[in-house]
Amino acid sequence: MDASALEAFASQLRGTVVLPQDTNYDDTRKVYNAMIDKHPGMIVNCVDVADVIYSVNFGRDNGLLVAVRGGGHNGGGLGICDDGLVIDLSGLKFVQVDVAEKTVRVGGGNVWGEVDHATHPFGLAVPAGIISSTGVGGLTLGGGVGHLSRKYGLTIDNLLEADMVLADGSFVTVSASQNTDLFWAIRGGGGNFGIVTSFKFQAHDVKTVFGGPTLWPIEQTEEVMEWYHEFIHNAPDELNGFIATMIIPGAPFPEHLHNKQFCGIIWCYVGDLDKAEEVFKPILAREPLFEHVGPMPYPSVQSMFDGLLTPGLQWYWRADFFNELGPEVRAQHLKFGSQIPTPLSQMHMYPISGAASRVGKDETPWAYRDAKYAGVIVGVDPDPANADKITKWCKDYWNGLHPHASGGAYSNFMMDEGQERVKASYKHNYERLTKIKSKYDPDNLFRVNQNIVPG
Ligand SMILES: Cc1cc2nc3c(=O)[nH]c(=O)nc-3n(C[C@H](O)[C@H](O)[C@H](O)COP(=O)(O)OP(=O)(O)OC[C@H]3O[C@@H](n4cnc5c(N)ncnc54)[C@H](O)[C@@H]3O)c2cc1C
Numbered sequence: 001m002d003a004s005a006l007e008a009f010a011s012q013l014r015g016t017v018v019l020p021q022d023t024n025y026d027d028t029r030k031v032y033n034a035m036i037d038k039h040p041g042m043i044v045n046c047v048d049v050a051d052v053i054y055s056v057n058f059g060r061d062n063g064l065l066v067a068v069r070g071g072g073h074n075g076g077g078l079g080i081c082d083d084g085l086v087i088d089l090s091g092l093k094f095v096q097v098d099v100a101e102k103t104v105r106v107g108g109g110n111v112w113g114e115v116d117h118a119t120h121p122f123g124l125a126v127p128a129g130i131i132s133s134t135g136v137g138g139l140t141l142g143g144g145v146g147h148l149s150r151k152y153g154l155t156i157d158n159l160l161e162a163d164m165v166l167a168d169g170s171f172v173t174v175s176a177s178q179n180t181d182l183f184w185a186i187r188g189g190g191g192n193f194g195i196v197t198s199f200k201f202q203a204h205d206v207k208t209v210f211g212g213p214t215l216w217p218i219e220q221t222e223e224v225m226e227w228y229h230e231f232i233h234n235a236p237d238e239l240n241g242f243i244a245t246m247i248i249p250g251a252p253f254p255e256h257l258h259n260k261q262f263c264g265i266i267w268c269y270v271g272d273l274d275k276a277e278e279v280f281k282p283i284l285a286r287e288p289l290f291e292h293v294g295p296m297p298y299p300s301v302q303s304m305f306d307g308l309l310t311p312g313l314q315w316y317w318r319a320d321f322f323n324e325l326g327p328e329v330r331a332q333h334l335k336f337g338s339q340i341p342t343p344l345s346q347m348h349m350y351p352i353s354g355a356a357s358r359v360g361k362d363e364t365p366w367a368y369r370d371a372k373y374a375g376v377i378v379g380v381d382p383d384p385a386n387a388d389k390i391t392k393w394c395k396d397y398w399n400g401l402h403p404h405a406s407g408g409a410y411s412n413f414m415m416d417e418g419q420e421r422v423k424a425s426y427k428h429n430y431e432r433l434t435k436i437k438s439k440y441d442p443d444n445l446f447r448v449n450q451n452i453v454p455g
Contacts, residue, residue, distance in 0.1 A: 004214045005062070005338040006042075006045075006255070006313075008433075009054065009058045010454070011235050012050075012054045012250050012374055013044065013046075013051050013055075013198075014047050014048055014050070014051055015043045015044060015045045015046045015047040015048075015091055016044075016356070017042055017043070017044050018042065018043040018044075019041075019042050019129055020039065021084070021395075023051050024138065024347050025043075025441050028043050028045075028088075029043060029080060030072075030311075030312070031034050031069070031072040031073075031074070031077050031079055031080050031084075032071070032073045032074075032311045032315075033073075033074075033075055033077055033135070033313070033314070033315040034313060034314050034315075034316055034384070035077075035078075035314045035316065035384075035387060036077030036080065036132045038077060038080045038081055038082050038085065038206075038286045039082055039083070040067070040080060040081055040082065040084055040085065040086045040375040041064065041083050041084055042083075042085055042086070043086040043088055043283055044085065044086065044087055044088060044302060045088050045090065045091050046088060046089055046092055046109075047091040047092065049163070049171065050091075051091075052087060052089070052092070052108075052131065052195050052197055053087060053133065053165050053169050053171065054113035054163045054165065055085065055087045056087070056165055056166075056195065056204070057169045057444070058443050059084070059087070059445065060084070060167065060168075060169070060183060060303050060443075062191075063082045064085040065081050065082075065083060065084025065085070065448065066087065066205030066283070066445055066446065066447075066448065066450075067079060067081035067084060067085070067086045067087070067448035068083055068087045068088055068137075068191050068195050068433075068448070069087070069088045069089060069090070070089050070090075070108065070135035070136065070137025070138045071090075071109075071110075071111045071133065071135015071137065071138060071139075072090075072125075072132050072135065073131075073134045073138060073139075073318035074138055074412075075315055075349065075378075075413070075414070075415055076317070076414065076415035077169070077415040077416075077451050078138075078259075078416065078448055078450070079135075079138065079448075080169075080448075081272060081448045083091050085152065087094070087195065088109075089108045089137060089195070089197075089249075090109045091108050091109060092107045092108045092109040092110075092159075092197060093107040093110045093114065094110075094113055095107070095110060095117075095118035095119075095164035095205070096116055096118075097118055097119055097122055099122050099124070102124060102202065102203045102204070102205075102439060103160060103200055103201065103202060103203060104118070104119055104124070104126055104201045104203050104409075105198055105199070105200050105201070106197060106198065106199045106200075106201065107136075107197070107198055107221050108136075108137050108195065108196045108197040108199070108373050109135070109136075109137065109451055110135070110137075111132065111134060111135055111136065112131075112132050112133075112135075112137045112139070112279050112302065113132030113133060113168075113299070113302070113303060113306075114126070114130040114279075115136060116128075116177045116277045116299040116333070117299065117302075118175075119203055119293070120207065120297065120299050122207065122406075123206070123207040123237060123341050124203035124204065124205065124206065124207075125143060125148065125203060125204060125206035125207075125298050125396075126153065126155070126158055126201040126202070126203050126204075127146060127147075127148035127149060127153060127155050127157075127204075127304060127446075128144060128146050128148075128149060128154045128155055128156075128302070129145065129146040129159055130242070130266070130302065131144050131183055131302075131303070131305055131309060131318075131352060132299070132302050132303040132306055132307060133306060133311070133397065136199060137191070137196060137199075138190075138191070138412065139155060140155045140156060140159060140199060141186055141188075141189070141190045141191055141195075142188065142190055142390075142410070142411045142412035142450075143155065143187075143225040143366045143410060143411070144156055144313045145352070145356070145374050145410065146240075146350075147209075147211070147268035147301055148204070148206065148240065148268070148350070149240060149350065149351075149354070149356040150237045150238075150239065150240045150272065150351060150353055150354030150355060150356065150428055151204075151238050151240070151270050151354060151355060152204050152314070152355055153203060153355040153356050153358075153359060154359075154364075154366060155201075155365070156187035156188055156364055156366060157187075157298070157355070157356070157359055157451050158201050158202040158203075159186075159187055159199060159200070159201060159202075160175060160200045160201060160404065161173060161174065161175040161178075161199075161200035162174050162175075162183070162186060162196045162198065162199050162200070163196065163197045163198045164182065164193070164194040164195060164197065165194055165195045165197060165440070166188070166194040166440055167194065167440060167441040167443070167445040168406075174186065175200075175415060176223060176326030177437070179254060181436050181439070182194070182431075182436065182440065183323050183366060184364065184365070184436070185433055185436045185437075187210065187364040187365065187366070188364045188365035188366035188367075188411070188429075189365045189426075189433050189436075190252075190411060190427075190449045190451045191437065192251065192433070192437055192441065192446055192447075192449055192450075192451065193437065193440050193441060193444055193446070194440065194441070194446065196372065199376065200247050202402065204271050204293055206298050207297070207298060208273060208281045208295050208296065208297060208298070208370070209268050209269060209270050209295070209296060209297075209298050209301055210268075210269040210273060210276035210280070210293065210294065210295050210349040211267045211268035211269055211293060211296060211301045212266070212267060212291070212292040212293040212296065212301070212304075213264050213265070213266050213267070213283070213290070213291070213292055213293070214264065214283060214286075214288035214290070214291040215248070215257070215262040215264045215288055215289055215290040215291070215294065216262060216264070216268065216286070216288050216289055217260075217261075217262065217263075218245065218260075218262055218263055218264050218290055218334070218337050218338050219338075219339055219426060220263060221245065221263040221282075221330065221333050221336075222327070222330040222333075222334050224243075224263045224265075224286070225243065225325050225329075225330045225333060226262065226325070226330060227286065227324040228241075228243050228248045228325070229372075230263060230322075231282065232282075232351045232353065233245070233351065233353045235279075236271060236279070236440065237294065237355055237430060238269055238270050238271030238272075238279075239267065239268075239269045239271070239279055240267070240268045240269075240270075240351065240354075241265045241266060241267040241283075242262045242263050242265070242266055242349060242350045242351065243263070243264070243346050243348070243349050243350070244260065244263070244265070244266065244336030244346055244347060244348045244349070245262070245263055245264075245283070245333055245336070245340065245346060245347045246262055246264050246340070246346040246347075247259060247260065247262070247340050247342075247343045247344075247345070247346070248260060248262060248343075249343035249344060250307065250343070250346065252283050254290070257290055259343060261337055261338055261340050262289070262290075263333075263337060265283075266304070266374045266440060267283070267293055268301050270317050271294060273322055276295070276438045278292060281408070284351075286292050289341030295447075296396075305318060306342065308344060309380070311319075312382070313344065313380050313381065313382050314379075314380065314381050314383070314384055314386065314390065315378055315380050315384070315415065316378065316379040316380075316387070316390050316395075316415070317376060317377070317380070317392045317394070317413060317415050318332070318376070318394050318395060318397070318398035318400070318415070319374070319376040319377070319406060319409035319410055319414055320373060320375050320396075320401060320405035320406070320408075320409045321352075321368045321371035321373065321374055321375070321405060321406045321409060321410065322349065322372060322373040322375050322400055322401075322404065322405055322406055322407060322447055323328075323371055323372050323406045324347075324404070325373070326404070328404060329401060329404045332401050332404075333347065333401075333402040334399055335400065336377075336396065336397035340393070341379065341381075341386070341389050341390055341391060341393045342380065342381040342386055342389070342390055343377045343381075343431055344380035344382075345378060345382050345393060345394070346374070346377075346378060346379050346380070347383065347397060348375070348376050348378075349374070349375045349376075350370065350373060350375075350376075351372065352368065352370075352371050352372060352373060352374060353372065354401045356369070357370065361428065362428075362429055362432075365429045366429075367408070367425070367426055367427040367428060367429050368374065368406065368407070368408065368425075368427070370392070370412070372409040374376075374409075374413065375395050375401070375405075375409075375413075376410070376413040377397045377398055377401075379391055379393050379394035405428060408421065408423075408424035408426070408427060409421065409424075409425055410425070410452040411425050411426075414450060419451070419453065421451045422452065425450070430452070431455065432453045434453060434454060434455030435451055435455050437453070437454045438454040439455050442454050443453065
């Protein structure tokens with residue numbers, strides 16, 4: 001790269017450019033998953049929309065590979081790349097709550113904990129995931145499955161508007177009435193269509209919820225899952241609960257549970273608190289070995305696992321959608337749940353029902369509205385020496401379940417797994433996505449993602 005071109009570019013910015021020779025380079029190139037070790041040619045820390053526009057133009061005009069980093073949480077490390085230009089959005093943060101309208105405007109580089117912090121005093125929340133350090137950008141553009149999905153839908157079902165910088169450097173606003181093709185595409189199609197610099201969401205009246213974990217010994221996995229499948233899809237929308245196989249690694253849980261495998265369900269009820277005990281009666285009647293359900297502020301349920309899943313761990317991900325939890329599937333969960341190799345490794349299945357399932361299969365690119373679960377298996381450990389062990393367990397578990405899966409996977413739960421998996425995950429919506437991609441990014445500038453190839 002010509003030094004004078006780089007200098008001219010840097011002088012346009014209010015943010016900074018970090019190069020391999022800089023002392024902060026190694027810290028700046030880190031992402032949440034420490035298994036990802038990429039060495040970009042430069043990282044631009046953008047602080048405003050103009051910085052994003054200059055960076056897109058510079059990357060495109062110089063033929064650079066361009067990656068875009070929001071919260072940096074992506075399992076496959078799709079917020080960073082080798083050699084090319086990383087457009088980092090972590091300096092693009094703001095949260096503006098409109099209390100009267102019950103809407104929230106959020107910067108392209110915010111993380112969900114910042115949104116929860118700003119909305120909670122007003123008794124409002126936007127449906128997101130289950131960890132507060134996840135980026136708003138990546139989670140939203142891929143779909144957004146979490147504690148509020150059964151009552152208020154996926155995060156994309158609550159997206160009202162977005163501001164975007166496109167591959168040609170132009171700036172557009174997309175909504176149900178402006179640039180409607182792009183508005184459709186970004187509600188699940190990932191970062192393929194441009195860089196979102198701000199999101200506007202519908203917020204909901206959520207302040208104190210009733211939730212927490214219930215745990216059963218791993219040996220009871222099959223019967224708990226059989227009951228759960230019937231129960232959760234017939235429960236009121238106000239009740240969400242995702243099911244997991246997991247290990248209790250230590251405090252704050254009681255000592256007799258430490259380092260044992262469990263089949264657990266993590267609940268979040270957003271209905272009338274006076275009715276919560278009644279709603280939880282059939283759950284507690286299953287006599288969990290441990291339960292810690294009760295009223296808590298919504299941000300507490302959102303950040304319940306933050307302390308365990310800190311940045312810098314090794315992660316290996318595998319995912320699929322499922323329509324059923326039949327006897328053969330349950331047997332696989334018992335088998336691999338009993339073999340969890342490290343304390344933080346786990347499997348989650350998020351129910352796709354209630355409001356999330358009432359959106360049409362082609363209303364957004366998120367094609368699996370009729371699946372019953374978005375499943376994900378994660379091998380996790382702090383020690384790089386265990387990378388092979390967690391990867392093998394994760395792949396074996398996935399291989400055991402995959403013959404019973406319904407096709408693709410939720411794109412935000414996938415690693416970098418190739419075109420066929422991307423196509424399977426968007427299913428009947430893939431072709432429409434490729435047409436919109438051809439219109440707005442014909443040269444595939446934005447390709448460090450679950451890539452939709454221009455048609
Ligand atoms: C611990 C953990 C818990 C999670 N829990 C959930 C959960 O409960 N529910 C759920 O749905 N998902 C969950 N996820 C998955 C998460 O949604 C994805 O990892 C997502 O990609 C993270 O977004 P990010 O902005 O942090 O990631 P990044 O790595 O920064 O980006 C991921 C992708 O999004 C693109 N991108 C990010 N921001 C923008 C933007 N503003 N404009 C354009 N493109 C952008 C990037 O280019 C990249 O392709 C979890 C992930 C982790 C690690």
